[in-house]
Amino acid sequence: DAGITQSPRHKVTETGTPVTLRCHQTENHRYMYWYRQDPGHGLRLIHYSYGVKDTDKGEVSDGYSVSRSKTEDFLLTLESATSSQTSVYFCAISDGRLVQETQYFGPGTRLLVL
């Protein structure tokens, strides 16, 4: 299994509070991604990073920010959590080479915003 951990694994928070989710990898992969998974929508990309301090938006980035100060860590912040951000969040990594660009996923964080 790819060395990817996510923390926390479960979180309950209240509307309006900031929340930070952490993704940590031990594979030294260049690319890291944050997705959310909701019933009826499948996996949707929030933000991704292609190197330290290099990030870009995905298709559902509103209300989220990210930071990557080290190769191994990618943080996702919900600036002011809303009930619509209740979801399961997955981190993924890939090495970014032309041929082997498979993304490997972490175990997920289940977030409930009350």
Place this chain on the structure above:
Amino acid sequence: EDQVTQSPEALRLQEGESSSLNCSYTVSGLRGLFWYRQDPGKGPEFLFTLYSAGEEKEKERLKATLTKKESFLHITAPKPEDSATYLCAVRAEGANSKLTFGKGITLSVRP
């Protein structure tokens, strides 16, 4: 806009009853089609990558095939432990490693 459609949404099979899962895609230049398996409460687990039409890959009871418009995941003589959600995703040329996912197919195999 890249699109991935998986069908059926759900499939129930008897143990040993072979079947196929479909993934239809529209993409501007395919750089890879990916199949994942996801068990409840867990992250997606990588199964296969297919890069060009005509390519096939196998793993135990699973075989993935690819044409210019769709991919099939064939399951031969399934067992209850094959029950899971199967996800299909595509990467387009110039997509900077981003994937577009389908909504998944939930497979249940009864003993």
